[in-house]
Amino acid sequence: MQYLVSVINDSDSLATPEEMAAITVFNEGLQAEDHWVFAAGLASPLSATVVDNRGAEVMFTDGPFLESKEYIVGFWIMDAADLDVALKLAEKASKACNRKLEVRPIL
Amino acid sequence: MVAALTTRFGDLDIAEEAAAEAFAAAVERWPADGTPPNPGAWLTTTANRKAIDRIRRENKRDGKQKAAQLLYDNEPPEPLDALTDERLRLIFTCCHPALAMQSRVALTLRLVGGLTVAEIARAFLVQEAAMGQRITRAKAKIKAARIPYRVPSAADLPERISGVLSVLFLVFNEGYLATGPDTDPVRHELTAEAIRLARLIRAEMPDDGEVAGLLALMLMTEARRNARVSSRGELVTMQKQDRGVWDTSLIAEGHGLVRERLVAAAAGVAPGRYQILAAINAVHTYARDVRDTDWSQIVALYDQLLGLDPSPVVALNRAIAVAELDGPEVALAAVDRLDDRLASYHAYHATRADLLRRLGRNEQSRAAYDKAIELAGNTAEVAYLTRRRDQLS
Numbered sequence: 001m002q003y004l005v006s007v008i009n010d011s012d013s014l015a016t017p018e019e020m021a022a023i024t025v026f027n028e029g030l031q032a033e034d035h036w037v038f039a040a041g042l043a044s045p046l047s048a049t050v051v052d053n054r055g056a057e058v059m060f061t062d063g064p065f066l067e068s069k070e071y072i073v074g075f076w077i078m079d080a081a082d083l084d085v086a087l088k089l090a091e092k093a094s095k096a097c098n099r100k101l102e103v104r105p106i107l
Numbered sequence: 108m109v110a111a112l113t114t115r116f117g118d119l120d121i122a123e124e125a126a127a128e129a130f131a132a133a134v135e136r137w138p139a140d141g142t143p144p145n146p147g148a149w150l151t152t153t154a155n156r157k158a159i160d161r162i163r164r165e166n167k168r169d170g171k172q173k174a175a176q177l178l179y180d181n182e183p184p185e186p187l188d189a190l191t192d193e194r195l196r197l198i199f200t201c202c203h204p205a206l207a208m209q210s211r212v213a214l215t216l217r218l219v220g221g222l223t224v225a226e227i228a229r230a231f232l233v234q235e236a237a238m239g240q241r242i243t244r245a246k247a248k249i250k251a252a253r254i255p256y257r258v259p260s261a262a263d264l265p266e267r268i269s270g271v272l273s274v275l276f277l278v279f280n281e282g283y284l285a286t287g288p289d290t291d292p293v294r295h296e297l298t299a300e301a302i303r304l305a306r307l308i309r310a311e312m313p314d315d316g317e318v319a320g321l322l323a324l325m326l327m328t329e330a331r332r333n334a335r336v337s338s339r340g341e342l343v344t345m346q347k348q349d350r351g352v353w354d355t356s357l358i359a360e361g362h363g364l365v366r367e368r369l370v371a372a373a374a375g376v377a378p379g380r381y382q383i384l385a386a387i388n389a390v391h392t393y394a395r396d397v398r399d400t401d402w403s404q405i406v407a408l409y410d411q412l413l414g415l416d417p418s419p420v421v422a423l424n425r426a427i428a429v430a431e432l433d434g435p436e437v438a439l440a441a442v443d444r445l446d447d448r449l450a451s452y453h454a455y456h457a458t459r460a461d462l463l464r465r466l467g468r469n470e471q472s473r474a475a476y477d478k479a480i481e482l483a484g485n486t487a488e489v490a491y492l493t494r495r496r497d498q499l500s
Contacts, residue, residue: 001253082255083205084263105252 002037002079002106003086007099009073015041019098026096030078035089037077045071073099077106109218110193112154113256119246121158123218129154194219195258195311198304202271203254210245211274217242219307220300230281230294271308272321272381275301279325283332284485298329316368320381323364327388330357335487342491346397358392365389383412402431419448427458435465453482457492469499 015023030036045064052059064071076093080086086103094101108129112122129150143149201214212231216222222230228238248254259267282297305322312318334348343349368382378386387408394400409425422445430438439462442455449455460475476496483489 082253083203084255084259087205103252 001081001086002077003083003090004102004104004106005076005078005086005090005093006072006102006104007074007093007097008070008102009099010070015097019096022096022098023093026092029092030076030089035078035080035085037079039074039076041074042072070100108150108154110197111151112158113197114193115155115158119218119249121161124161125154125158126150128157132157192258192311194307196256198271198308199258199267200249200254200256202267202274203249204267204270205252205254206245206248208274208277210241210248211270212277213238213241214245215274215304216278216300219304222300226296230297268308268312268315268317272305272317275305275308276321276325276381278304279328283328298325298332301325302329316371316376317379317381319364319368320379320383320385323361323368323385324381324388326357326364327361327385327392330354330361330392340487340490341494342485342487344491345391350395350397353392361385361392362389378411380412380416383408383415387412400431402428406432419445420452420454423449423452423455423458430462430465435462438462439466451482453479453484453488456482460492460495464495464499472496473499 027036027039030039048064050059050061050063050065052061074097078086078089080089083103083105090101090103109119109122109126112125113119115122132153133146133150137143137146198215198219201218202211206214213227216227216230217224224239224242225235228235231238233241258264278297279301282294282299282301302322302325305318305325309315309318309322330353331345331348333352333354334350335343337343365382365385368378368385372378372382387405390401390404390408405428406425409421409428412421413425423442426438426441426445429441439459442459442462445455456475456479460472460479463469463472463475473496476492476499480489480492480496483492
């Protein structure tokens, strides 16, 4: 089963060199144990564009869909047999990137 | 039985419904047909059939495969007593840390305790529809997020047991604090339910110290229930309780468990929170008369508890014991140090009020009682505090 593990940032700070190093080590572990599917960092929400083509004319809006203090700054897609496994991985991931995470099942 | 069905069919909903239908069928058929020689097996077989029927009706692909497996499964149904592992799995699943505490409590009472949604709703003073939704969502999360249906691994067990015990303690306290004439009687059954579940877990995990500790704590606390509220619906503190109405068999059972854990502690197994709280209760309930209470033992135990759990509430309770040993002035000094952390806790103000009263500082005592009354939620407690305040000259 796959889980989307989103990294939540609550300030403007980016990952420090120590955090990057820890994330790399964590990712190597993920790959070695076959839990890795994909992972990536995201550009700031300021660089986002909202696209809404539900109506007659498409609308483009500058900025994130939700204005909030907390926002997603990166994510993993992890493969895990069940939530216990996913949570264990997320525990390590949270420590490594020094951020709060959200673990959500992928349908 | 729900546990075994969940293992077999991998779905809490189907298991629950099948179990309910089997019981309903039994209620309908047994009076007429007579009770079958092995009622447990009859129920299990009936429930299995109902579950298979439902899976077939719903045409789930997964279900079809499972149903196919089951049709070829020639094992006789397990006797109900061999469900120990199943029950543990169910309890640990209902108490999973990924579920909110409220959800864990509701799910455990529903699926393990067998209480109806209406009963649980009344017990926690919540609308029935809201409670039903809470339970439905919890089951949906278990399914969607794939919370595994199993007993945690040895490495994870201590933390997960702690989670289960928190749920039971919450249920117990909810039941125990329910006092006063307007209380729904269902709330009293919560203490019995918490004790029953703790006994169940103790039977499966007889070597776990904290399980024993919590059970002992609950037994000795429950033993004092009849002495706790006066005929006028007022709270009676332990100092003033009629010890003659304490349940001696529950106390004896609690003491037995505490003694067992003392032996383990002497052999080097460090006691956890519940074991220490149980030991404190044991010292209290050991005294036939309140004047025989071994307060220095109690203070020593609170010192040990502070080492594990340096919370201000523990410090407050320790100070109450210190007042008996070293007098109210020393105790008050210790209590006042907790002001910034306990200002919104009614028991903090009640404690201060009592100590100030003993020191003859009536004005300040009255003010503290007022604060305590304002913050207290329990009618019996409010009645008690009001009387104490009004008795100040």
